[in-house]
Amino acid sequence: MAILTYRWQARAMAAITPASYPPAVPARAGARRFVVYGAGAIGGVLGGRLFAAGFPVTLIARGAHLAAIRADGLRVESPEGAETLPVPAVGHPREIDWRPDDVVLLAMKSGGTADALSALAGVVDPRTPIVCVQNAVANERAALRVFPNVYGVHVMFPAAHLTPGVVQAQSSPVSGILDLGRYPHGVDGTAEQVAAAFGAATFVSEPRPDITRWKYTKLLGNLGNAIDAVCGRGDARRVAVDRIRSEGMAVLRAAGIPFVPFVEDRARRGDILQVKPVNGQARTGGSSWQSLARATGSIEADYLNGEIVLEGRLHGVPTPANELARQLANRAARDGTPPGSLPPEDFVALLDAEDEAFERSLRTEAAERDGGVLPTT
Helix, strand or coil: CCCEECCCCCCCCCCCCHHHCCCCCCCCCCCCCEEEECCCHHHHHHHHHHHHCCCCEEEECCHHHHHHHHHHCEEEEECCEEEEECCCEECCHHHCCCCCCCEEEECCCHHHHHHHHHHHHCCCCCCCCEEECCCCCHHHHHHHCCCCCEEEEEEECCEEEEECCEEEECECCCCEEEEEEECCCCCCHHHHHHHHHHHCCCEECCECCCHHHHHHHHHHHHCCHHHHHHHCCCHHHHHHHHHHHHHHHHHHHHHCCCCCCHHHHHHHHCCCCCECCECCECCCCCHHHHHHHCCCCCCHHHHCHHHHHHHHHHHCCCCHHHHHHHHHHHHHHHHCCCCCCCCHHHHHHHHHHHHHHHHHHHHHHHHHHCCCCCCCC
């Protein structure tokens, strides 16, 4: 694909925004509009791909990213080139003239979901479909408190956002896999329509009646995000990630939460996703890595590792590896620490120290129960 760039006449026509320019292809007659709330890596690429495929799209973004999109359009880079798309963008839901058939795609990190739902509740029809194109498993439940029509998405989508106004689709020719279903279970006409739209916009998407099972498997896969961010993606991280995921599976089993076996998840992925260099640069890291790289001050660990910690506390299962990962990721985000600053061997050493302290506490408790005599071995 040749590089496609819309050349704005910004200086001569300062009052005209990118929304005034024609889309890359003719709009699809009768298509529902997608309002993408959170136009970062996932939301930006998804919104851009839908827009380029002829679907009406409005982005909700913020800060420098919003300013860049409004001034110059949304630049979507991929292994095949780049498009600069005149996608309409606003800073808040109240700036949108809402339509009865709109579909909201939530694409911010989980920490921003509560504020987004609050902002939406004041301006949209309560029956509006809310589609959670997000990692973690808490978003759908939060949305269901406010809106009755909620959909979960199993997000398998290599993308990046490091520069205002620019997002990267890192898999080609398929941008991602976005299976979805009604939350907590079921498939309806809206799920089928949204899946069809995704399928027309360079994604693979199937409606699934058991989407929650798939999302919990994705949660287990995402538990390593904190390690990727804090320790980097070298081979030595494997020991740390294995311990974190083993804890996660033990917690879900104790809680009676079903999840799809990893072998089934891998079969679904197959060789659909083909991650390739963009602008000659190989993929660096996932969403948590990007949070540290952009120094956003926050990270999603509370809703990934923290979800396992929460379920572990509720069901009496120790989760020292996930708690340590959660704490270190949050500390790195607060302190502005660059990604990959902690060697994975150091993480394992810290975790071993936590395990030893836990074992000592157990021995102390046992000794107190037995009359105050500590065991010798």
